[in-house]
Amino acid sequence: MTETLPSEITLSARGSCPFDPPPEVTEQAKARPITPIRFPDGHIGQLITNYTLARAVLADPRFSARQELRHIPIPNRLADGEMGPADPGMFIRMDPPQHTRYRRLLTGQFTVRHMNLLVPRIERITAEHLDAMAEQGPPADLVKAFALPIPSLVICELLGVPYSDREVFQQHTSTMLRLDSTSQEVYGAIGKVNEYLDGLVEAKKASPAEDLLSGLITGGELNQEELVTIGFLLLVAGHETTANMLGLGSFALLSNPAQLAALRADPTLVDGAVEELLRYLSIIQIGIQRTALEDVDLDGHHFKKGDGVLISVPAANRDPERFEHPEQLNITRPNTGHLAFGHGVHQCLGQQLARIEMRVGYRALFERFPDLRLAIPADEVPMRSDMAIYGVHRLPVMWEEVRQ
Amino acid sequence: MKVTVDRERCCSSGMCALTAPKLFDQDDEDGRVVLLIAEPPEELHAAARKAESFCPCQVITVSDD
Secondary structure, three states, rough: OHOOEEEEEHOOOOOOOOOOOOOHHHHHHHHHEEEEEEEOOOOEEEEOHHHHHHHHHHHHHHOOOOOHHHHOHHHHHHHOOOHHHOOOHHHHHOOOOHHHHHEEEEEHHHHHHHHHHHHHHHHHHHHHOOOHHHHHHHOEEEEEEEEHHHHHHHHHHHHHHHHHHHHHHHHHHHHHHHHHOOOOHHHHHEEEEHHHHHHHHHHHHOOOOOOHHHHHHHHHHOOOHHHHHHHHHHHHHHHHHHHHHHHHHHHHOOOOOHHHHHHHOOOOHHHHHHHHHHHHHHHHHOOOOEEOOEEEOOEEEEOOOOEEEEHHHHHHOOOOOOOOOOOOOOOOOOOOOOOOOOOOOOOOOOHHHHHHHHHHHHHHOOOOOOOEEOOOHHHHHHHHOEEEEOOOOOOEEEEOOOOO | OOOEOOOOOOOOOHHHHHHOOOOEEEOOOOOEEEOOOOOOOOHHHHHHHHHHOOOOOEEEEEEEE
């Protein structure tokens, strides 16, 4: 029986439509809300593909995010032994109250109001990048010209990381997110970024500035190791995720001309378009992992203490019980709540920043280049099936007209 | 309609302030929910319910009376 269980490898193997979840996941989702799954270490856990159950598990404190309880869902990342508890500051792999203490030091910086204040600056950064793209002329790689640099620059400014050092973290982040990287390569890459941040934090201690890292330093609540780890989390999460949404979202809109036309005709639809793209694309393709701390019965499903639970965000966000015609991109769909940012106490800290970057980004891109189109056939766009965060590796685009 | 919030369990996602800004704000210190109107007028009832359903930590409770 266990021979036929799906394994995590297939969780990133896409079918003919690059925007749809992997066919194997969709198949499981159609058959049942929850499926036994084999983790690379041999552990038999559970794969959740149903929206309601996914949301219930993510909101339930009986399911833990603690690092030492995890079964690594990526085959090449099997550590040599058991994983220890999360390093100090790595709060995404902790439960309350440890998690709460760290998170509350940061949440004041990511409020809706605080993020709204950044709109003019993000608009300016976006305009500058689109200017440069227009200046250089077609064709352009939208990832290099637009999707990656804008969120990278924004998070650098917010944290107080010199943007000129971006090569250090962009290259190593890429290694960390490649599904075929070995544990050794991943830890090596993490080490390099941490080494860089260690120096940066030391420098900021000597001369603090008006930025988030300096604020955390002068707050005096965190030691050097915690400051480096939190800086690492914010830096990596802050640029890769939004960058991939900008790239893949642009591809999705260019591939759905009626949706793009509707957005161009009425740019105020952009808020809804962002939520719909988040749902439709669900770039956290492997899913979110939790471990049952005790035997749990939830919505008629039984979880044993110690069960590794993998929540497929792409499948849950395409659940037909929750979303009508979930396979369709519909930017005017009423927003009923998607799980792209997760759910529960770990829901994405930077989600309000991501929303603003996407609203500003998509709107400016399609206003500036009214006839923007793909420069290569859609089926030749290199997709990030090989990465923990889905998206496009490159997106070559063409245009004739540029608006000021 | 009566709205209550549990600030102790709030995880500062900002979903309430995003969804129903007339009803909810966030603390500048740590982003936790600040309830602006405990008994919202009829035109804000739908927004209140939406904020209740979106809250990732289920700290918003809306009751009819």
